[in-house]
Amino acid sequence: MKAGSDLEKVFEAGKFAVTAEIGPPQSANPEPLLQHARMLKGMADAFNLTDNQTAVVRLSSIASAAIVMREGLEPVIQMTCRDRNRIALQSDLLGASAIGVKNVLCLTGDHQTFGNEKAAKSVFDFDSVSELYTFNKLRTEGLQSGGNVIEDEPPKLYLGCAENPFATPFEFRAMRLAKKVNAGADFVQTQAIFDMDMFETWMDEVRGRSLDKKVHIMAGVIPMKTAGAARYMKNKVPGMIVPNHIIDRMKTASDPKKEGIKLCVEQIEAFKNIKGVHGVHIMAVKWEEIVPSIVDAAGLLPRPSLK
Amino acid sequence: MIVAERKPLGEIVEMIAQLHKVTVIGCRSCVAICLAGGEKEVKMLISALKLKNRKEGRKQEFDGFVLERQCEKEWVKEVDDKILASDVILSMSCSLGAQTIADMYPEKVVVPGLNTAMFGVPEEQGMWSEKCLGCGDCIIHTTGGICPIARCAKSMLNGPCGGSSDGHCEVNLDIECAWYAIHERLKLQGRLDLLEAVRPPKDWTPSHSGGRRIIVREDAKLTQHQKRGKEAVI
Numbered sequence: 432m433k434a435g436s437d438l439e440k441v442f443e444a445g446k447f448a449v450t451a452e453i454g455p456p457q458s459a460n461p462e463p464l465l466q467h468a469r470m471l472k473g474m475a476d477a478f479n480l481t482d483n484q485t486a487v488v489r490l491s492s493i494a495s496a497a498i499v500m501r502e503g504l505e506p507v508i509q510m511t512c513r514d515r516n517r518i519a520l521q522s523d524l525l526g527a528s529a530i531g532v533k534n535v536l537c538l539t540g541d542h543q544t545f546g547n548e549k550a551a552k553s554v555f556d557f558d559s560v561s562e563l564y565t566f567n568k569l570r571t572e573g574l575q576s577g578g579n580v581i582e583d584e585p586p587k588l589y590l591g592c593a594e595n596p597f598a599t600p601f602e603f604r605a606m607r608l609a610k611k612v613n614a615g616a617d618f619v620q621t622q623a624i625f626d627m628d629m630f631e632t633w634m635d636e637v638r639g640r641s642l643d644k645k646v647h648i649m650a651g652v653i654p655m656k657t658a659g660a661a662r663y664m665k666n667k668v669p670g671m672i673v674p675n676h677i678i679d680r681m682k683t684a685s686d687p688k689k690e691g692i693k694l695c696v697e698q699i700e701a702f703k704n705i706k707g708v709h710g711v712h713i714m715a716v717k718w719e720e721i722v723p724s725i726v727d728a729a730g731l732l733p734r735p736s737l738k
Numbered sequence: 739m740i741v742a743e744r745k746p747l748g749e750i751v752e753m754i755a756q757l758h759k760v761t762v763i764g765c766r767s768c769v770a771i772c773l774a775g776g777e778k779e780v781k782m783l784i785s786a787l788k789l790k791n792r793k794e795g796r797k798q799e800f801d802g803f804v805l806e807r808q809c810e811k812e813w814v815k816e817v818d819d820k821i822l823a824s825d826v827i828l829s830m831s832c833s834l835g836a837q838t839i840a841d842m843y844p845e846k847v848v849v850p851g852l853n854t855a856m857f858g859v860p861e862e863q864g865m866w867s868e869k870c871l872g873c874g875d876c877i878i879h880t881t882g883g884i885c886p887i888a889r890c891a892k893s894m895l896n897g898p899c900g901g902s903s904d905g906h907c908e909v910n911l912d913i914e915c916a917w918y919a920i921h922e923r924l925k926l927q928g929r930l931d932l933l934e935a936v937r938p939p940k941d942w943t944p945s946h947s948g949g950r951r952i953i954v955r956e957d958a959k960l961t962q963h964q965k966r967g968k969e970a971v972i
Contacts, residue, residue, distance in 0.1 A: 555894070598898065599903060603898070610934070669911075670908065
């Protein structure tokens with residue numbers, strides 16, 4: 432065991448893992464987080480707290496983690512390289528570890544021009560790979576990026592990353608995951624999948640490099656409420672591929688919300704049968720309350736309780 | 739080269755409004771080539787300022803000329819008298835030229851007529867693109883001759899990020915994704931293996947992050963004797 436998190440235990444036990452995303456509020460009010468925490472407790476093994484997602488200022492991911500931990504949820508904190516240099520990233524990592532955070536997702540981060548602070552100075556001292564590399568050295572050798580060795584116990588961390596099988600160049604995407612595995616990733620959550628054929632092609636390459644044996648792959652899904660949401664993701668979200676048949680299916684559905692859930696559940700059923708996929712990551716953006724229905728319908732309840 | 743753009747006329751007018759004798763100084767170097775601060779642009783700016791003054795009933799005296807290189811003291815010294823005779827120097831050079839004059843004549847007001855934008859290259863007539871950030875530690879031999887520090891919006895060393903779409907950058911779909919381009923270039927060269935290794939965190943100390951940079955070349959410095967000789971000539 433590297434950190435002994437619930438997520439790590441589920442993987443180690445060979446179970447199909449579930450993570451879900453919780454978006455922190457754009458205020459200092461902890462109540463929305465607590466509400467989501469009560470609603471989602473027991474519905475997934477761990478919960479991602481996003482880090483100023485799409486570069487919009489929100490309650491910090493580490494503080495959000497502390498808040499949902501009060502309700503007994505296990506957090507995965509997302510840490511982007513957009514806003515913090517290596518001093519701040521390592522400091523926040525130590526701080527997060529000290530309050531009991533074990534799962535950390537290393538991300539480069541959405542560019543600030545997407546958010547509500549477009550005039551910000553970008554940092555990008557690290558990228559997701561060099562962040563993983565540094566955090567891995569920190570946990571294994573207590574070594575900081577500047578060469579200092581922590582005299583006390585190094586932080587116990589379970590390190591994750593994201594990968595997008597649908598961003599160009601496609602042929603490089605499995606190799607990029609290999610880099611992240613070499614840098615220290617224990618698990619990967621993919622970008623939301625809509626094109627199952629493309630995902631299977633990527634998984635073939637991933638297995639071809641035996642990466643499925645070195646990293647736990649969690650397939651990403653986004654439940655959609657409307658055909659408009661599908662179209663938006665296809666046209667406006669860079670690096671996202673939504674096939675037309677998905678948009679058509681949402682468009683012709685008599686109850687698009689139900690159809691969105693059904694689609695998600697079908698995908699999860701398919702993931703369970705893809706060799707090397709060890710879990711699902713549910714990103715119910717601004718629709719967190721739907722997670723229990725999806726997880727239940729996908730036959731993933733109750734979540735395993737492992738000591 | 740250094741690529742610059744002229745500031746909007748209104749902003750220039752505001753900077754010089756309270757000063758009477760305005761000397762506009764261009765530069766024949768980079769900013770002339772990028773059509774921002776050469777002879778033609780100096781003349782055009784003076785005409786525009788005069789026209790605006792006539793319309794708005796303002797009286798100012800304008801003089802204008804172009805130096806060979808505004809960032810070198812030797813060239814600036816040649817127009818010493820004109821600078822001393824003016825109330826304000828409106829520099830049509832990059833910020834380096836403007837600061838050279840400002841440092842040489844600390845009592846003079848120097849205002850920038852241009853915004854210094856980037857180290858870039860002319861891609862086609864009327865189009866320039868950024869290709870270097872002057873990080874002080876060039877690595878383009880490992881990236882197919884393409885600088886990811888300048889050409890990737892996130893200066894990634896292990897790109898491309900997940901936003902690369904059809905080979906374009908997520909920040910601006912009119913711009914190519916630098917890492918997509920690097921991948922294509924290295925594929926062409928049969929050197930994709932260069933992308934396999936994890937690139938650890940970059941040492942930014944040779945860049946501006948290490949503090950303001952001053953380069954001293956002992957071998958290029960003048961001896962005391964040479965300095966005396968040079969002064970005598972000037």
